[in-house]
Amino acid sequence: KNEVEQSPQNLTAQEGEFITINCSYSVGISALHWLQQHPGGGIVSLFMLSSGKKKHGRLIATINIQEKHSSLHITASHPRDSAVYICASNTGNQFYFGTGTSLTVIP
Amino acid sequence: DGGITQSPKYLFRKEGQNVTLSCEQNLNHDAMYWYRQDPGQGLRLIYYSQIVNDFQKGDIAEGYSVSREKKESFPLTVTSAQKNPTAFYLCASSFQGNTEAFFGQGTRLTVV
Numbered sequence: 474k475n476e477v478e479q480s481p482q483n484l485t486a487q488e489g490e491f492i493t494i495n496c497s498y499s500v501g502i503s504a505l506h507w508l509q510q511h512p513g514g515g516i517v518s519l520f521m522l523s524s525g526k527k528k529h530g531r532l533i534a535t536i537n538i539q540e541k542h543s544s545l546h547i548t549a550s551h552p553r554d555s556a557v558y559i560c561a562s563n564t565g566n567q568f569y570f571g572t573g574t575s576l577t578v579i580p
Numbered sequence: 581d582g583g584i585t586q587s588p589k590y591l592f593r594k595e596g597q598n599v600t601l602s603c604e605q606n607l608n609h610d611a612m613y614w615y616r617q618d619p620g621q622g623l624r625l626i627y628y629s630q631i632v633n634d635f636q637k638g639d640i641a642e643g644y645s646v647s648r649e650k651k652e653s654f655p656l657t658v659t660s661a662q663k664n665p666t667a668f669y670l671c672a673s674s675f676q677g678n679t680e681a682f683f684g685q686g687t688r689l690t691v692v
Contacts, residue, residue, distance in 0.1 A: 477622065517683070568681060570624075
């Protein structure tokens with residue numbers, strides 16, 4: 474079973490701050506996903522990556538396969554970024570999820 | 581628009597009653613999944629199905645049942661045998677293998 478750990482569990486930031494959320498996993502995977510869950514519960518997929526780095530707007534996701542580690546960065550954070558961010562590993566057949574990082578961005 | 585739809589969003593049931601949660605997708609995905617989310621815990625896999633008429637137990641299948649009679653639909657029944665059914669339930673779907681997963685909006689089940 475792939476253990477997925479995220480840090481921090483909770484994060485409060487001032488609007489405009491640069492934010493980093495970390496994710497580590499225990500076994501080899503085929504892909505790493507970053508998900509966003511808003512209050513109310515619906516989840517949207519932000520990134521799926523298996524190597525290197527991806528960027529979408531103010532969001533950047535990186536992965537280091539050798540170190541089994543991924544990071545999600547948010548530049549120029551905004552209150553609308555407040556949500557729970559979940560990291561998930563994909564072994565090809567199943568997804569394993571971290572417990573999530575609850576982000577609150579204060580105006 | 582393609583997507584995955586869960587219904588209802590909120591559901592209340594009396595203890596001892598079975599209840600079925602709906603999950604439908606029109607993305608032509610082969611694989612569908614049911615997860616349970618509890619406060620402070622990651623999503624935990626209840627059941628998954630990679631093909632019509634076949635499904636596999638996940639980590640916490642006890643007290644739940646599923647069917648996959650159609651590719652588009654993967655309903656989850658929470659039976660009276662589930663000791664702690666109050667939770668948030670999420671359905672997901674994906675193509676086989678190393679692909680992106682799409683999630684529904686979730687159903688919050690409260691058993692009173």
